[in-house]
Amino acid sequence: xxxxxxxxxxxxxxxxxxxxxxxxxxxxxxxxxxxxxxxxxxxxxxxxxxxxxxxxxxxxxxxxxxxxxxxxxxxxxxxxxxxxxxxxxxxxxxxxxxxxxxxxxxxxxxxxxxxxxxxxxxxxxxxxxxxxxxxxxxxxxxxxxxxxxxxxxxxxxxxxxxxxxxxxxxxxxxxxxxxxxxxxxxxxxxxxxxxxxxxxxxxxxxxxxxxxxxxxxxxxxxxxxxxxxxxxxxxxxxxxxxxxxxxxxxxxxxxxxxxxxxxxxxxxxxxxxxxxxxxxxxxxxxxxxxxxxxxxxxxxxxxxxxxxxxxxxxxxxxxxxxxxxxxxxxxxxxxxxxxxxxxxxxxxxxxxxxxxxxxxxxxxxxxxxxxxxxxxxxxxxxxxxxxxxxxxxxxxxxxxxxxxxxxxxxxxxxxxxxx
Amino acid sequence: xxxxxxxxxxxxxxxxxxxxxxxxxxxxxxxxxxxxxxxxxxxxxxxxxxxxxxxxxxxxxxxxxxxxxxxxxxxxxxxxxxxxxxxxxxxxxxxxxxxxxxxxxxxxxxxxxxxxxxxxxxxxxxxxxxxxxxxxxxxxxxxxxxxxxxxxxxxxxxxxxxxxxxxxxxxxxxxxxxxxxxxxxxxxxxxxxxxxxxxxxxxxxxxxxxxxxxxxxxxxxxxxxxxxxxxxxxxxxxxxxxxxxxxxxxxxxxxxxxxxxxxxxxxxxxxxxxxxxxxxxxxxxxxxxxxxxxxxxxxxxxxxxxxxxxxxxxxxxxxxxxxxxxxxxxxxxxxxxxxxxxxxxxxxxxxxxxxxxxxxxxxxxxxxxxxxxxxxxxxxxxxxxxxxxxxxxxxxxxxxxxxxxxxxxxxxxxxxxxx
Numbered sequence: 001x002x003x004x005x006x007x008x009x010x011x012x013x014x015x016x017x018x019x020x021x022x023x024x025x026x027x028x029x030x031x032x033x034x035x036x037x038x039x040x041x042x043x044x045x046x047x048x049x050x051x052x053x054x055x056x057x058x059x060x061x062x063x064x065x066x067x068x069x070x071x072x073x074x075x076x077x078x079x080x081x082x083x084x085x086x087x088x089x090x091x092x093x094x095x096x097x098x099x100x101x102x103x104x105x106x107x108x109x110x111x112x113x114x115x116x117x118x119x120x121x122x123x124x125x126x127x128x129x130x131x132x133x134x135x136x137x138x139x140x141x142x143x144x145x146x147x148x149x150x151x152x153x154x155x156x157x158x159x160x161x162x163x164x165x166x167x168x169x170x171x172x173x174x175x176x177x178x179x180x181x182x183x184x185x186x187x188x189x190x191x192x193x194x195x196x197x198x199x200x201x202x203x204x205x206x207x208x209x210x211x212x213x214x215x216x217x218x219x220x221x222x223x224x225x226x227x228x229x230x231x232x233x234x235x236x237x238x239x240x241x242x243x244x245x246x247x248x249x250x251x252x253x254x255x256x257x258x259x260x261x262x263x264x265x266x267x268x269x270x271x272x273x274x275x276x277x278x279x280x281x282x283x284x285x286x287x288x289x290x291x292x293x294x295x296x297x298x299x300x301x302x303x304x305x306x307x308x309x310x311x312x313x314x315x316x317x318x319x320x321x322x323x324x325x326x327x328x329x330x331x332x333x334x335x336x337x338x339x340x341x342x343x344x345x346x347x348x349x350x351x352x353x354x355x356x357x358x359x360x361x362x363x364x365x366x367x368x369x370x371x372x373x374x375x376x377x378x379x380x381x382x383x384x385x386x387x388x389x390x391x392x393x394x395x396x397x398x399x400x401x402x403x404x405x406x407x408x409x410x411x412x413x414x415x416x417x418x419x
Numbered sequence: 420x421x422x423x424x425x426x427x428x429x430x431x432x433x434x435x436x437x438x439x440x441x442x443x444x445x446x447x448x449x450x451x452x453x454x455x456x457x458x459x460x461x462x463x464x465x466x467x468x469x470x471x472x473x474x475x476x477x478x479x480x481x482x483x484x485x486x487x488x489x490x491x492x493x494x495x496x497x498x499x500x501x502x503x504x505x506x507x508x509x510x511x512x513x514x515x516x517x518x519x520x521x522x523x524x525x526x527x528x529x530x531x532x533x534x535x536x537x538x539x540x541x542x543x544x545x546x547x548x549x550x551x552x553x554x555x556x557x558x559x560x561x562x563x564x565x566x567x568x569x570x571x572x573x574x575x576x577x578x579x580x581x582x583x584x585x586x587x588x589x590x591x592x593x594x595x596x597x598x599x600x601x602x603x604x605x606x607x608x609x610x611x612x613x614x615x616x617x618x619x620x621x622x623x624x625x626x627x628x629x630x631x632x633x634x635x636x637x638x639x640x641x642x643x644x645x646x647x648x649x650x651x652x653x654x655x656x657x658x659x660x661x662x663x664x665x666x667x668x669x670x671x672x673x674x675x676x677x678x679x680x681x682x683x684x685x686x687x688x689x690x691x692x693x694x695x696x697x698x699x700x701x702x703x704x705x706x707x708x709x710x711x712x713x714x715x716x717x718x719x720x721x722x723x724x725x726x727x728x729x730x731x732x733x734x735x736x737x738x739x740x741x742x743x744x745x746x747x748x749x750x751x752x753x754x755x756x757x758x759x760x761x762x763x764x765x766x767x768x769x770x771x772x773x774x775x776x777x778x779x780x781x782x783x784x785x786x787x788x789x790x791x792x793x794x795x796x797x798x799x800x801x802x803x804x805x806x807x808x809x810x811x812x813x814x815x816x817x818x819x820x821x822x823x824x825x826x827x828x829x830x831x832x833x834x835x836x837x838x
Binding site: 010013014016044045047071072073074075076077078079080081161164165166168169170172173174175176177179180181185187203204206207273276291292293294295296297298300301302303304305307384386387388389390392395397398399400402404 | 583626721
């Protein structure tokens with residue numbers, strides 16, 4: 001029998017370091033050619049397995065694979081596709097097994113967030129039931145930093161660094177113009193239901209008066225009066241007010257702020273996000289001139305300002321996933337474990353997929369100041385190490401040079417998949 | 420008589436390298452202590468002169484001054500304040516002269532765009548008429564790159580680099596998810612009436628299919644049908660479409676696109692900018708899932724990804740301004756002159772303020788492709804050298820360390836200014 005092959009897929013929203021995990025997987029597998037045959041990557045994630053679109057990564061040069069370490073987004077393509085439960089869609093699991101069997105795939109490494117860890121856990125169980133046991137390992141990834149057990153999630157540190165750097169820079173811009181111009185600046189950041197990214201922007205405020213002055217977390221119900229009072233007090237005190245708002249910020253009823261507005265004259269849902277909503281509220285109620293920014297994908301793709309710590313951890317979990325698989329572990333995920341000493345240290349640990357799947361980790365209340373508008377020193381102690389170090393990509397003609405893969409597909413052996 | 424003092428002020432919208440010009444001014448003045456006494460910087464620009472709020476830069480350590488070279492925004496404060504004509508507001512000019520005379524200021528260096536060059540030119544003429552001749556030198560600055568005569572404007576190269584890097588990164592993000600998720604991404608950029616910044620984003624497209632696929636310039640009237648056809652063709656061809664739109668994009672009647680929409684249910688002018696406007700149009704007409712970003716101040720404050728060429732040129736024009744003043748030149752501005760050879764070279768030249776003031780330089784038509792949606796090779800040849808090189812600031816705790824000045828004000832000698 002030939003050596004078993006490995007299938008790797010990227011899942012869900014991409015990050016600026018998920019390819020560093022891919023790099024860790026592929027380079028480690030290549031160092032173990034005696035045990036692992038080919039490394040296949042799913043074209044556009046798990047959908048690539050269903051469609052039998054298997055990218056043969058052996059066709060990529062080692063230089064290309066190394067450059068994945070400094071390339072943002074999902075080099076093999078990702079997708080938002082959650083396998084249904086076995087009872088709901090048995091055919092899908094059967095197809096997965098057929099593809100794995102047809103290509104002698106015995107290792108399945110799935111790089112994603114909570115949903116994905118649920119999927120890979122299911123596949124692990126079912127592969128046993130179906131008589132074709134697959135070694136299933138999860139690889140953590142999410143900018144939202146909301147996975148449990150692991151100290152932090154690869155992908156988060158870099159977006160955290162981006163938002164902290166950005167609000168520091170934009171804050172200086174506003175500060176220098178506020179006497180005669182813009183007094184309020186609102187920056188919207190990602191994070192879904194968790195305030196980790198918004199909180200990380202708070203790292204920019206090192207001294208009293210530094211931006212950001214106010215952070216709006218999903219974890220703290222929005223109180224308009226209290227918020228407006230705080231904005232006015234900042235403008236009076238510092239001459240301006242720099243605000244970071246999480247896309248997941250909610251009112252007391254649990255509705256997103258940006259959705260609580262109305263429709264425009266065409267009947268469209270409000271065009272803007274929560275940043276223009278907040279900026280406009282301030283203009284209406286306090287009359288301050290404002291500007292706002294929505295970084296959107298710019299923040300999670302910003303490999304040019306990635307955290308070195310994050311890149312190293314992303315690579316390490318990819319590497320560890322292969323090592324776990326070779327050790328015969330199954331249905332587990334490598335995690336980041338923080339050392340107990342004051343100086344930041346980390347090592348790779350291990351969590352059961354069953355414990356990780358479908359659990360969201362929010363900002364603890366003691367990471368948020370009493371008034372709900374900033375982060376505490378405890379939060380800073382947690383967050384600061386995660387944005388340490390710069391890991392600049394290579395530039396040519398003034399622009400970062402990111403990996404351009406060949407993405408050669410393996411020859412198909414099965415009939416076409418009809419979902 | 421004591422040595423003459425120098426007054427330096429920052430004007431208008433700030434950039435990520437205007438402080439590099441300030442650094443060039445102050446360091447060069449300090450090297451000429453035999454001729455120049457104190458360097459005063461206007462607190463919040465020219466308004467600082469009217470209010471007699473003169474920052475004594477001699478009180479700043481040479482280390483602080485050096486760190487200005489890598490600090491974004493206006494370290495002394497800037498303002499949007501245009502002096503009226505002499506006939507309209509004689510008192511203002513009289514006050515300026517009074518302050519200059521009271522503090523023995525014989526050099527006035529004004530760091531700004533077209534409006535500011537007009538102001539400094541007027542001051543030069545009037546100071547002669549008023550019997551207190553001031554040596555007046557303009558220092559070019561604008562992210563919009565719309566000053567005439569100079570090959571390019573300090574401030575532009577860095578925002579150009581930021582938008583090119585950002586659309587490359589966000590483009591990869593969209594590309595990796597487009598099979599099952601977002602198909603259209605719209606990034607709004609600055610530039611007012613000129614498409615230079617939008618055009619610079621085009622540098623990210625090095626190979627066929629690279630983002631951005633479409634650029635909307637202020638110089639090309641928006642044609643909705645043609646645009647939507649192009650969007651659909653990109654999605655069909657590449658799987659997604661990355662669009663860069665200038666805030667100054669206009670329809671055939673010369674109205675800004677973002678203003679041509681309607682008001683929302685509260686009667687507010689539309690909250691979003693032109694990016695959400697375009698994104699929503701695409702959703703309505705073509706049904707594609709979209710995301711959009713508005714970088715706003717993030718782009719012009721992004722010192723973390725400044726162009727090395729831009730930083731060097733910004734410093735050089737500051738330095739040259741002092742040298743011009745010491746050579747007895749007046750009512751001129753140092754400019755960037757591009758060498759004729761294929762390899763990019765530049766040197767400092769000189770322009771009369773009268774020729775620079777109040778003239779806007781747009782993108783030439785032959786810098787824009789025939790279909791109006793991208794830049795030509797000629798544009799790339801012009802733009803590429805301007806984003807060359809990286810000039811990273813120093814980091815501490817994962818965050819760039821920018822100058823923190825003491826900003827000690829000189830003791831006032833005059834009565835309070837009443838505008």
